[in-house]
Amino acid sequence: xxxxxxxxxxxxxxxxxxxxxxxxxxxxxxxxxxxxxxxxxxxxxxxxxxxxxxxxxxxxxxxxxxxxxxxxxxxxxxxxxxxxxxxxxxxxxxxxxxxxxxxxxxxxxxxxxxxxxxxxxxxxxxxxxxxxxxxxxxxxxxxxxxxxxxxxxxxxxxxxxxxxxxxxxxxxxxxxxxxxxxxxxxxxxxxxxxxxxxxxxxxxxxxxxxxxxxxxxxxxxxxxxxxxxxxxxxxxxxxxxxxxxxxxxxxxxxxxxxxxxxxxxxxxxxxxxxxxxx
Amino acid sequence: xxxxxxxxxxxxxxxxxxxxxxxxxxxxxxxxxxxxxxxxxxxxxxxxxxxxxxxxxxxxxxxxxxxxxxxxxxxxxxxxxxxxxxxxxxxxxxxxxxxxxxxxxxxx
Numbered sequence: 542x543x544x545x546x547x548x549x550x551x552x553x554x555x556x557x558x559x560x561x562x563x564x565x566x567x568x569x570x571x572x573x574x575x576x577x578x579x580x581x582x583x584x585x586x587x588x589x590x591x592x593x594x595x596x597x598x599x600x601x602x603x604x605x606x607x608x609x610x611x612x613x614x615x616x617x618x619x620x621x622x623x624x625x626x627x628x629x630x631x632x633x634x635x636x637x638x639x640x641x642x643x644x645x646x647x648x649x650x651x652x653x654x655x656x657x658x659x660x661x662x663x664x665x666x667x668x669x670x671x672x673x674x675x676x677x678x679x680x681x682x683x684x685x686x687x688x689x690x691x692x693x694x695x696x697x698x699x700x701x702x703x704x705x706x707x708x709x710x711x712x713x714x715x716x717x718x719x720x721x722x723x724x725x726x727x728x729x730x731x732x733x734x735x736x737x738x739x740x741x742x743x744x745x746x747x748x749x750x751x752x753x754x755x756x757x758x759x760x761x762x763x764x765x766x767x768x769x770x771x772x773x774x775x776x777x778x779x780x781x782x783x784x785x786x787x788x789x790x791x792x793x794x795x796x797x798x799x800x801x802x803x804x805x806x807x808x809x810x811x812x813x814x815x816x817x818x819x
Numbered sequence: 820x821x822x823x824x825x826x827x828x829x830x831x832x833x834x835x836x837x838x839x840x841x842x843x844x845x846x847x848x849x850x851x852x853x854x855x856x857x858x859x860x861x862x863x864x865x866x867x868x869x870x871x872x873x874x875x876x877x878x879x880x881x882x883x884x885x886x887x888x889x890x891x892x893x894x895x896x897x898x899x900x901x902x903x904x905x906x907x908x909x910x911x912x913x914x915x916x917x918x919x920x921x922x923x924x925x926x927x
Contacts, residue, residue: 558905561906561907565908570909571850571892571893571907572845572849572850572891572892573845573878573891575881575884575885575890575892580845580877580881587849
């Protein structure tokens with residue numbers, strides 16, 4: 542028995558020392574690791590703080606860029622609508638005026654003017670669409686809920702993918718920049734559904750809960766891989782995530798081949814709902 | 820009898836003897852600086868005038884660290900009174916450090 546004691550003690554001491562070492566490393570109380578040839582400085586706390594600070598800076602920059610882009614879009618949309626749209630309308634009216642002045646003998650000219658008039662009408666429609674895409678006027682006029690409803694309808698019309706919208710926030714009044722962010726997230730999500738999901742059905746849900754406003758966009762398509770979700774090339778996803786985080790919210794995206802893709806954004810109510818519409 | 824002796828030695832009262840500490844640090848890295856400050860404070864509070872601290876900067880004297888099997892900094896070694904005790908970390912947890920250095924004997 543007496544012969545067994547020392548090795549046991551030694552083992553116990555070594556175990557205790559190892560535990561202490563692990564504790565010191567875990568609680569980040571270690572400055573340097575002393576190796577046989579080198580002494581490696583451990584600056585975990587510093588590195589962590591630097592990383593956190595860089596992340597915050599990047600996030601602030603992203604939020605600023607998003608807001609600057611929205612403002613720029615609004616200016617371009619206004620210019621397009623007011624200047625270009627007006628000019629095209631004048632052109633259309635002028636062509637109609639000329640058309641009325643032509644005599645029956647000027648048939649080739651009449652045909653040319655009819656063709657030009659049709660082109661002008663098509664251009665006017667295109668300008669309106671581009672301006673609306675850049676800055677959805679409906680968002681200011683109708684509010685977020687009705688705009689999303691119309692977006693779902695238009696999406697179904699364009700793509701043939703059945704798209705439903707449901708909400709319990711019909712009477713809520715939304716903060717303007719939050720409404721733009723939510724709308725842009727839905728737009729980007731629907732673009733992804735149309736481009737990549739191979740889905741036949743999609744659902745947009747905007748639900749107010751006690752813990753926040755929850756936006757869900759889901760489809761019954763082929764799902765999305767983890768690699769794609771976190772890829773640096775997935776700019777659309779990065780943009781949606783940044784918009785959600787800029788509102789103090791969370792962003793999750795997942796899915797599988799059998800269940801399709803589901804995107805969920807949760808935003809604190811205080812950041813998004815500012816009252817109740819009359 | 821033997822057990823009682825061991826017990827007495829473990830919780831020796833901090834009276835009379837001089838405490839000798841070796842504190843292995845890495846320059847002025849945050850945990851090393853904290854360990855220096857904490858050790859000085861603890862000594863002043865509990866064994867004033869009866870302690871000696873030798874700080875070893877491993878960035879300047881790595882051989883001393885190797886010789887004493889120091890793997891990380893900060894590492895505090897109580898050299899005297901025996902038995903030797905090794906404490907790792909920035910010594911922020913006063914209660915545990917005092918217990919490890921057997922300085923809580925008279926408070927028990």
